[in-house]
Amino acid sequence: MINVSLIKKRLGLILFAGAVIFALVIACSTPQQLGTATDDAAAKVYVAPGSYDEFYGFFSGGFSGQVTVYGLPSGRLFRVIPVFSQNPENGYGYTEESKQLMMTSHGFIPWDDAHHPELSQSDGVPDGRWLFINANNTPRIARIDLSTFETDNIIEIPNSGGNHASPFITPNSEYVVASTRFSLPIPQKDVPIAEYKQHFKGTISFIKPDVDGHMELAFQIMVPGYDYDLSHSGKGPSYGWSFFTCYNTEQANTLLEVNASRNDKDFIAAVNWKLAEQAIAEGNYTTMNTEFYRNYIDHDSRIAHSERKSEVRVLDPQKVPGLVYYLPTPKSPHGVDVDPSGEYIVAGGKLATVIPVHSFSKMIKAIETKQFEGEVDGIPILKYEAVMAGEVQNPGLGPLHTEFDGKGYAYTSAFISSEIVKWKLGTWEVVDRVPCYYSIGHLMIPGGDSKKPWGKYVVAMNKITKDRYLPTGPELAHSAQLFDISGDKMKLLLDFPTLGEPHYAQGIPAEILMKNSVKIYPLEKNQHPYAVKSEKEARVERQGKAVHIYMTTIRTHFVPDNIEGVKVGDKVYFHTTNLEQDWDTPHGLAVQGANTSEILIMPGDTKTLIWEPKKPGVFPFYCTDFCSALHQEMQGYIRVSPANSNIQISYNGR
Amino acid sequence: MKTVYFIQAILLALLFAGCGSDSGKEQANAHPAPPQGLSEWQLEHGIGPITSKVTLEAVNVELAQQGQALFDVKCAPCHKVDERYIGPPLGGVVKRRTPEYIMNMMLNPDEMVKKHPEAQKLLAKYLAPMTYQNVSEADARALLEFLRTQADVVPKPE
Numbered sequence: 001m002i003n004v005s006l007i008k009k010r011l012g013l014i015l016f017a018g019a020v021i022f023a024l025v026i027a028c029s030t031p032q033q034l035g036t037a038t039d040d041a042a043a044k045v046y047v048a049p050g051s052y053d054e055f056y057g058f059f060s061g062g063f064s065g066q067v068t069v070y071g072l073p074s075g076r077l078f079r080v081i082p083v084f085s086q087n088p089e090n091g092y093g094y095t096e097e098s099k100q101l102m103m104t105s106h107g108f109i110p111w112d113d114a115h116h117p118e119l120s121q122s123d124g125v126p127d128g129r130w131l132f133i134n135a136n137n138t139p140r141i142a143r144i145d146l147s148t149f150e151t152d153n154i155i156e157i158p159n160s161g162g163n164h165a166s167p168f169i170t171p172n173s174e175y176v177v178a179s180t181r182f183s184l185p186i187p188q189k190d191v192p193i194a195e196y197k198q199h200f201k202g203t204i205s206f207i208k209p210d211v212d213g214h215m216e217l218a219f220q221i222m223v224p225g226y227d228y229d230l231s232h233s234g235k236g237p238s239y240g241w242s243f244f245t246c247y248n249t250e251q252a253n254t255l256l257e258v259n260a261s262r263n264d265k266d267f268i269a270a271v272n273w274k275l276a277e278q279a280i281a282e283g284n285y286t287t288m289n290t291e292f293y294r295n296y297i298d299h300d301s302r303i304a305h306s307e308r309k310s311e312v313r314v315l316d317p318q319k320v321p322g323l324v325y326y327l328p329t330p331k332s333p334h335g336v337d338v339d340p341s342g343e344y345i346v347a348g349g350k351l352a353t354v355i356p357v358h359s360f361s362k363m364i365k366a367i368e369t370k371q372f373e374g375e376v377d378g379i380p381i382l383k384y385e386a387v388m389a390g391e392v393q394n395p396g397l398g399p400l401h402t403e404f405d406g407k408g409y410a411y412t413s414a415f416i417s418s419e420i421v422k423w424k425l426g427t428w429e430v431v432d433r434v435p436c437y438y439s440i441g442h443l444m445i446p447g448g449d450s451k452k453p454w455g456k457y458v459v460a461m462n463k464i465t466k467d468r469y470l471p472t473g474p475e476l477a478h479s480a481q482l483f484d485i486s487g488d489k490m491k492l493l494l495d496f497p498t499l500g501e502p503h504y505a506q507g508i509p510a511e512i513l514m515k516n517s518v519k520i521y522p523l524e525k526n527q528h529p530y531a532v533k534s535e536k537e538a539r540v541e542r543q544g545k546a547v548h549i550y551m552t553t554i555r556t557h558f559v560p561d562n563i564e565g566v567k568v569g570d571k572v573y574f575h576t577t578n579l580e581q582d583w584d585t586p587h588g589l590a591v592q593g594a595n596t597s598e599i600l601i602m603p604g605d606t607k608t609l610i611w612e613p614k615k616p617g618v619f620p621f622y623c624t625d626f627c628s629a630l631h632q633e634m635q636g637y638i639r640v641s642p643a644n645s646n647i648q649i650s651y652n653g654r
Numbered sequence: 655m656k657t658v659y660f661i662q663a664i665l666l667a668l669l670f671a672g673c674g675s676d677s678g679k680e681q682a683n684a685h686p687a688p689p690q691g692l693s694e695w696q697l698e699h700g701i702g703p704i705t706s707k708v709t710l711e712a713v714n715v716e717l718a719q720q721g722q723a724l725f726d727v728k729c730a731p732c733h734k735v736d737e738r739y740i741g742p743p744l745g746g747v748v749k750r751r752t753p754e755y756i757m758n759m760m761l762n763p764d765e766m767v768k769k770h771p772e773a774q775k776l777l778a779k780y781l782a783p784m785t786y787q788n789v790s791e792a793d794a795r796a797l798l799e800f801l802r803t804q805a806d807v808v809p810k811p812e
Contacts, residue, residue, distance in 0.1 A: 520788060523727065534727040554731035555782055556740070579731050581788035629781045654730070 064500025075496030124451030139163030236342030318378030403448030405455030446507030561636030588624030700758030721800030745807025
């Protein structure tokens with residue numbers, strides 16, 4: 001083991017040491033030698049055919065833009081939930097019913113970088129109603145309805161760049177948060193980048209998850225132009241506060257890896273959101289003109305709508321004393337995690353040699369007794385010694401994130417030394433450590449950031465897999481590793497590959513999710529304007545160059561399935577209603593030459609595919625989802641005539 | 655040629671194996687299982703939530719009209735009254751089956767197709783399994799009333 005105390009605070013040396021350890025791990029190990037599972041591991045991850053996993057983990061897709069869902073402990077991938085990226089598998093982001101979810105002030109965006117899934121909470125415990133996730137690149141937050149596993153809201157965050165500290169939630173789902181990783185000129189303007197310190201600002205945003213069924217930007221707090229990195233909300237005694245790490249207090253605007261690593265300490269910003277609510281109620285804010293989009297699926301028609309918004313309420317910490325305090329925290333802190341009791345605020349000082357832990361009660365006392373060592377833009381900086389509860393010594397190199405098991409222990413991921421370090425809250429002593437293969441980022445215990453963790457497993461999300469899987473050329477899968485934490489020692493049970501780049505994940509017991517699950521969309525409640533409720537209503541109508549096909553599907557046919565009178569230059573809308581009312585009976589639709597994806601239509605739902613024929617002929621369409629013994633018979637033809645043809649619309653209805 | 659028929663039979667069997675609506679569980683079997691395990695009541699009146707005799711009086715016209723509206727939405731995609739469509743014609747069905755059997759077939763088609771010898775015979779003939787269409791017991795009763803108005807319709811021979 002490398003003696004960390006010898007390394008002191010020299011960043012270069014730390015990185016060098018990390019690189020050496022990493023190189024040794026890679027060079028000297030084979031999967032057979034290191035990181036092998038314990039003898040009973042296979043039995044512990046075995047989930048019998050037809051049985052459910054005990055937990056389900058929602059993993060961010062990172063640069064895939066989606067959410068992936070894995071069973072735990074089996075590590076079985078069983079669902080990809082499309083969120084920020086188009087998904088031709090089911091037509092998400094392609095259909096007329098979903099495209100508007102991807103509207104932003106920059107226009108339609110078919111992708112983003114999704115980092116942190118966050119389950120909705122009631123009384124500080126995940127309740128299985130919603131999952132939220134942030135878009136990093138073009139700042140947004142999405143809400144996924146866990147009764148259908150569908151994205152139903154996406155709200156854009158204005159005055160922001162790099163929405164990383166997001167969408168961490170408050171204990172009763174009052175708010176999800178957002179902030180600027182990349183500070184910006186606010187409002188945006190054309191200025192020299194070198195004038196960063198003069199022009200660039202950060203914002204911290206609070207978004208209400210449910211105002212009349214939709215997400216709403218409640219307010220923004222203007223803060224100094226640092227890089228705001230991660231967040232967690234207080235709970236118990238610290239209820240009403242949210243905590244945000246920030247680095248680059250140097251306010252560098254180039255080569256940040258050196259220039260933003262100079263200060264011994266950066267900050268955790270403690271934000272009193274209850275006081276912010278009061279300031280808003282008292283009118284102590286300014287209204288700023290801006291532009292952002294709020295997109296949502298209408299509950300009755302199940303069609304996405306976009307609303308352009310032009311104003312945001314902004315709070316200035318100088319005018320609302322007590323709104324924000326800075327807690328000095330070594331050294332470019334990354335994660336900030338609040339223990340289940342709500343008293344301890346743990347920082348992942350990624351370049352620090354210790355894990356600093358702040359005390360909420362000491363923080364309140366320090367505020368009351370004005371233990372300040374300075375002030376930035378009206379934000380008091382508290383004294384480190386006055387707020388610190390303790391420091392975990394020898395926590396591994398590059399500590400990033402911490403989760404809790406609800407039994408008095410914390411688990412911190414150490415990226416550079418590639419390990420999970422288990423330590424005791426209160427005594428700050430390290431009690432166990434286990435290597436990860438390789439380079440762990442986030443880690444996750446189901447409920448591990450909540451008031452009541454289900455402390456049975458911890459999942460490591462690793463950035464590098466190297467030799468752990470079959471080589472597939474230069475591009476390799478990321479991976480996760482599952483550890484049993486029910487005993488004193490962590491035990492490796494399972495490796496499983498992941499999609500995209502999972503950053504954070506959250507887990508919840510299956511039994512909580514299952515209660516809410518929807519099996520079909522009742523036909524009688526379908527209010528899509530182009531829905532048809534029976535085959536008798538199926539028809540084709542021409543409106544100028546638009547041809548609207550009101551089509552039905554049921555095992556095993558389309559109505560109509562022969563359509564004539566379409567001409568080159570028409571825009572043909574296949575509005576397709578699935579008349580099935582049984583669970584697990586989707587139908588699909590694909591049309592030859594369509595410049596878009598197929599659509600997949602759930603029972604009772606209506607989806608629309610647009611087809612623009614370019615040449616005369618007769619073209620087939622068919623069901624893409626194997627639906628019955630006669631699925632291969634589920635087909636139709638659409639005839640296309642020249643643009644100047646006189647052939648009228650005709651079809652075979654019922 | 656025999657080989658070709660054999661292969662076709664296997665393919666058909668495979669199609670069947672893949673078509674159960676109750677995914678991942680026991681699949682429908684084209685071969686009728688022996689009726690052992692079913693009670694006399696179930697053999698006559700079907701398997702499902704209807705476990706006692708339905709009292710029938712003179713046809714209730716209003717209820718039959720409700721049933722017809724439901725039939726258009728939930729049944730007509732696969733059933734006609736006077737001829738075979740996807741499934742069997744339903745004219746005169748009330749003369750062939752008991753009211754309870756008809757309602758259980760609407761309310762519990764998955765289990766009927768898996769366990770009831772009569773439902774299994776129909777599946778073997780029509781290949782498309784009867785689907786559950788999210789009908790309540792009240793819906794099924796209205797549909798039954800509509801089918802009672804079609805008692806004397808003689809379907810075209812298949």
